[in-house]
Amino acid sequence: xxxxxxxxxxxxxxxxxxxxxxxxxxxxxxxxxxxxxxxxxxxxxxxxxxxxxxxxxxxxxxxxxxxxxxxxxxxxxxxxxxxxxxxxxxxxxxxxxxxxxxxxxxxxxxxxxxxxxxxxxxxxxxxxxxxxxxxxxxxxxxxxxxxxxxxxxxxxxxxxxxxxxxxxxxxxxxxxxxxxxxxxxxxxxxxxxxxxxxxxxxxxxxxxxxxxxxxxxxxxxxxxxxxxxxxxxxxxxxxxxxxxxxxxxxxxxxx
Amino acid sequence: xxxxxxxxxxxxxxxxxxxxxxxxxxxxxxxxxxxxxxxxxxxxxxxxxxxxxxxxxxxxxxxxxxxxxxxxxxxxxxxxxxxxxxxxxxxxxxxxxxxxxxxxxxxxxxxxxxxxxxxxxxxxxxxxxxxxxxxxxxxxxxxxxxxxxxxxxxxxxxxxxxxxxxxxxxxx
Numbered sequence: 001x002x003x004x005x006x007x008x009x010x011x012x013x014x015x016x017x018x019x020x021x022x023x024x025x026x027x028x029x030x031x032x033x034x035x036x037x038x039x040x041x042x043x044x045x046x047x048x049x050x051x052x053x054x055x056x057x058x059x060x061x062x063x064x065x066x067x068x069x070x071x072x073x074x075x076x077x078x079x080x081x082x083x084x085x086x087x088x089x090x091x092x093x094x095x096x097x098x099x100x101x102x103x104x105x106x107x108x109x110x111x112x113x114x115x116x117x118x119x120x121x122x123x124x125x126x127x128x129x130x131x132x133x134x135x136x137x138x139x140x141x142x143x144x145x146x147x148x149x150x151x152x153x154x155x156x157x158x159x160x161x162x163x164x165x166x167x168x169x170x171x172x173x174x175x176x177x178x179x180x181x182x183x184x185x186x187x188x189x190x191x192x193x194x195x196x197x198x199x200x201x202x203x204x205x206x207x208x209x210x211x212x213x214x215x216x217x218x219x220x221x222x223x224x225x226x227x228x229x230x231x232x233x234x235x236x237x238x239x240x241x242x243x244x245x246x247x248x249x250x251x252x253x254x255x
Numbered sequence: 256x257x258x259x260x261x262x263x264x265x266x267x268x269x270x271x272x273x274x275x276x277x278x279x280x281x282x283x284x285x286x287x288x289x290x291x292x293x294x295x296x297x298x299x300x301x302x303x304x305x306x307x308x309x310x311x312x313x314x315x316x317x318x319x320x321x322x323x324x325x326x327x328x329x330x331x332x333x334x335x336x337x338x339x340x341x342x343x344x345x346x347x348x349x350x351x352x353x354x355x356x357x358x359x360x361x362x363x364x365x366x367x368x369x370x371x372x373x374x375x376x377x378x379x380x381x382x383x384x385x386x387x388x389x390x391x392x393x394x395x396x397x398x399x400x401x402x403x404x405x406x407x408x409x410x411x412x413x414x415x416x417x418x419x420x421x422x423x424x425x426x427x
Contacts, residue, residue, distance in 0.1 A: 060365055061399040068368055071377060075384030082420040086392050086413045087401050109422070135419050 062090045069094045077106035082142070099150040101143050101176065103169070107135075108156060116160040136168040143172055151183040152176035159188040159195040159214060166196075173198050180206040182229075188214030191237040202248070205229060213237055217244050227251040271308045278316035279308065282323060289326040291371035313369035318362060325351060325375055352382050357398055360386070392421075 061069075073081045073094070081102075085095040112135070114120055115128035143149070154169065176184065177200050184207055188195050191214040199220035201210070207227060211234035218240065219225060230251045238245075268284040272293065287293045287309075296309050314322070328347050332339050355363070360383055367376040387395045396403060403410070414421055 059400045059402050060361055062401055064364070064368055068364070068376065068380065072380045072384050075381045076388065079420050080387075080389065082417050083392055084395070085417065086405070086410055087396055087399075088404050090404075091401065092413065131419075138417070138419060 059088075062088065066094055066097060070098055070100075073098055074100065078102040078104050079106035079109075096145075097147060099146065099148050100153070101146065101149055101151070101172075102153040102155065103139070103172070104153070104155045105157065107139065113158075116162055116165055118162075133164065136164070140168070140171060140175075143175055146179075149176060149179045149181050151185075152181050153183075153185045153187070154195075155185065155187045157189045159190075159193050161193050169195065170198055174200055177201055177204050177207075180204075182206055183209040185209075185211040186213070186215055187211065190214065191239070194239045202227060208232065210234070211236075216240065217248075219244055219247060225251065272319070273308050273310045274314050274316035274319050275312055276316050278319070280316075280319050280323065285330065286323060286326050289330055289372060292369060295371075311366075311369065314366040315362065318359070318366055321351065322363065322366060322370070322375065325378075326372075329374060348378065357386065361399070 069091070073084065076084075078101075081095065081098065085092045108116070111128065112132055115125065115132060120128050152173070154173075160166075173184075173186070177198075181204075184201065184204075186195060186197065194214055194216035197212065197215045197217050199218060201207075202217075202220055202225045204227060206229055208229050209232040210227070210230060211232075213234075213236040216239040225247050227248070228251070233248060233252055235245070235248075269281045270284055270287040270293065272280045272282055272287065274280065288297075292311070293309050332344055332347075352360070360379065364376070364379045364383060367379050387398050390398070395401070405413070
């Protein structure tokens with residue numbers, strides 16, 4: 001009787017077990033296949049899965065694609081962005097390829113602000129002058145060493161009519177235009193002393209978004225306004241004549 | 256694993272997502288489609304809809320409810336006319352981040368990157384950036400768990416090159 005039962009079990013159970021195994025195998029294979037399909041990102045996912053368990057010990061963030069790390073940088077002030085270059089070799093690379101250049105309040109700090117306003121005296125003034133010139137030089141080097149610049153921003157509360165400062169901004173703006181940037185924002189909150197916009201900005205083939213505040217805008221004399229890529233134009237407390245506005249909006253109507 | 260064939264539901268179609276640790280989540284189709292990774296899974300493969308389980312290898316089940324909640328709310332915000340007041344969106348976003356530790360935030364950034372959703376990724380990366388704002392290099396390294404692989408000389412050189420950027424920092 002016992003051998004018979006064994007035989008019966010052999011006869012019935014084995015196909016059943018095999019069926020189950022086959023089913024399991026198929027589902028696993030299907031999920032395996034589907035996860036291969038659903039993985040648009042370059043990270044080794046199994047690798048990451050193991051690492052997520054000990055996030056505090058492992059540097060997860062640095063493995064993210066460069067674009068994601070650039071997004072993190074975009075929410076920081078420029079001075080801090082520069083500081084991320086010292087975090088690790090990976091972050092230095094991320095900084096070097098960061099396609100945005102900004103002159104904001106973090107760059108022109110309070111001491112410089114006092115100096116530019118002309119409120120420094122004697123030795124302090126000389127010291128600040130040296131410091132400031134060094135900074136201009138350094139910032140220009142940063143700008144010129146970018147492999148690509150997409151966006152150029154100046155965001156300051158005031159424009160200072162100091163020759164060195166003006167020529168520094170001018171040189172940066174012109175360099176940015178020559179680098180085929182897509183977005184430019186020149187924003188001086190206090191419009192009492194407007195920044196004289198280098199006319200070359202209005203001849204940029206690549207600019208798509210142009211935002212100006214607290215600027216004095218004149219049309220280029222030698223050539224006409226040419227902004228064939230312009231999609232968005234923001235003008236806010238601009239110092240200019242009427243025909244300048246109509247000339248600028250003419251380029252927008254093309255799209 | 257795949258559910259039985261009895262699920263010929265007439266209501267909103269559901270999609271089953273499987274988190275990294277194997278836990279399953281039944282999600283309404285429009286919410287699931289907020290994730291580009293899930294969407295790309297079904298593109299040109301419409302027949303497979305019903306019974307398929309979508310594995311999300313880089314998303315732990317711990318974060319799934321919050322992530323799904325974000326999608327549900329933000330897609331509703333986008334659809335609403337007139338658009339919701341900024342305070343309402345802000346209140347939701349703040350509540351979302353309220354009890355999240357730095358580690359949890361980091362894991363969610365990894366998840367959002369894997370799910371390939373720009374809105375969630377932007378939101379979380381901004382939150383991370385806010386937590387390291389004006390902090391020292393050492394703080395940021397510890398925050399992200401970045402290992403400093405520079406030699407002391409290399410690091411000193413980069414610091415010297417960018418001297419102005421290291422001025423007046425509080426080391427916390």
